[in-house]
Amino acid sequence: MSIHVLGIDIGGTKVAICVANEKGEVLASGRIPMQGEYTEVFPKVAELVRKLLSDSGLSQRDVSACGICAPGPLDLKNGLLLRSPNMHWDKVPIRADLEKELGMPVALENDANAGVLAEWFFGSGKGKKDVIYLTMSTGVGSGIVSGGHLITGTTGNAGELGHVVLNPEGPICGCGLRGCVEAYCGGRSLKMRMQDILRFRPDHTIMRLPEVAGDLEKLGFPALIAGCKAKIPLALEMMDEVAFRLAQGIGVALAAFNPELITLGTTAYYAGDLMFKPLMNYLPRFTWSEFSDHCTIALSGLGLRIGELAGASVAFNTLYERGQWQP
Ligand SMILES: [Zn+2]
Known part of the structure; x- marks a missing residue:
C-alpha cells in the first residue's frame, strides 16, 4: 500500500504544496503567492491542501504526515518561523496550526536540511x-x-x-x-x-x-x-x-x-x-x-527536483524516525 504525505515549501515569494508518495512521485501540486500577513495566507494554505487531496482522490486520513521546509532561521523546538531577509512573518506557529488543521504529525526543517533528506531518500x-x-x-x-x-x-x-x-x-x-x-x-x-x-x-x-x-x-x-x-x-x-x-x-x-x-x-x-x-x-x-x-x-542527482520534494522529504523523515517507513 502506498504511503502519502503532504509537503509544504515556504519561500520568499510563494508557498508551494504537494501530495507525494514514497516513490517520490508528486500526485498533485499547487502554489499560492506569499502575500500579506500569516493570518491571511494560512486559510489559503488549508484550502489548497483540501483541494490537492481531493484532486489526488485522497482524504486527510490517507495522509501519514506533513513536512514543512522554510528558509532559516527557525525555532524548531517550538515550530516557529522567524523573521529574516527572506521572511517577513515573525514567530509564526505554523507547525501547531497545521497539526490542528490537518490532524496529522507535522514536521518543520530549514531548506538545506530538507534538501539533504530529498537527496538521501529520492536522489x-x-x-x-x-x-x-x-x-x-x-x-x-x-x-x-x-x-x-x-x-x-x-x-x-x-x-x-x-x-x-x-x-x-x-x-x-x-x-x-x-x-x-x-x-x-x-x-x-x-x-x-x-x-x-x-x-x-x-x-x-x-x-x-x-x-x-x-x-x-x-x-x-x-x-x-x-x-x-x-x-x-x-x-x-x-x-x-x-x-x-x-x-x-x-x-x-x-x-x-x-x-x-x-x-x-x-x-x-x-x-x-x-x-x-x-x-x-x-x-x-x-x-x-x-x-x-x-x-x-x-x-545533485535530483537537480531542480529537490525543491519539489523538499517538504515531502521532511514528512518522510518523521515517519522514518518513528519507525513507520524505511527509505
Ligand atoms: Zn557567516
Whole structure:
C-alpha cells in the first residue's frame, strides 16, 4: 500500500504544496503567492491542501504526515518561523496550526536540511547512510545525514557549513563573522565583490555581457558563469577563488563526518564543470585521500527536483524516525 504525505515549501515569494508518495512521485501540486500577513495566507494554505487531496482522490486520513521546509532561521523546538531577509512573518506557529488543521504529525526543517533528506531518500543518496548536501545560492546552506540520521544539534541548527570560518581576516559575511565559506561562495557576497571591482569600469567585458548589459545589479553567479563561458580572465579568476574556498569548506566536512557522498546543488549544479573541475583540483590540498577516496563528490542527482520534494522529504523523515517507513 502506498504511503502519502503532504509537503509544504515556504519561500520568499510563494508557498508551494504537494501530495507525494514514497516513490517520490508528486500526485498533485499547487502554489499560492506569499502575500500579506500569516493570518491571511494560512486559510489559503488549508484550502489548497483540501483541494490537492481531493484532486489526488485522497482524504486527510490517507495522509501519514506533513513536512514543512522554510528558509532559516527557525525555532524548531517550538515550530516557529522567524523573521529574516527572506521572511517577513515573525514567530509564526505554523507547525501547531497545521497539526490542528490537518490532524496529522507535522514536521518543520530549514531548506538545506530538507534538501539533504530529498537527496538521501529520492536522489543519489538513496541507500547510503552518510550524505552531505551543500547548496549555494544567495547564501551557502548545508544539511548532514550521518549514521543514517539527519544531524540537527541542540537547537536544530547543526550543519551550517556555510558559516565555517576559513579566514578570520577575510571578507565580512552576512552573518557578521569574517571569512565564512558563504562570504566567499555565497551569491550575495559574490555579487558585492563583483560590484566593488566593476563599479567604475563600465567598459569591462563582464559589464558588456548580454546577461549584465551595464547593470551592476545583474552581477552575481549567473553573470560569473556567463563570463567564464566567454573565457573572461577576471571571471575565471573569481570562479577559481570560489572553487578554492569551496574545496576548503568541503575539506572540513570530510574530516568531520567522513561522508560517503557530498552532493552539490543550485549554483554548482548550474555552473557544472566550470566550478566542479577547479574544485576537484584543489581538494587534495584540504583533505586526506583516506577521506576523498571513500567519498563521491557530485552534482545533485535530483537537480531542480529537490525543491519539489523538499517538504515531502521532511514528512518522510518523521515517519522514518518513528519507525513507520524505511527509505
Ligand atoms: Zn557567516
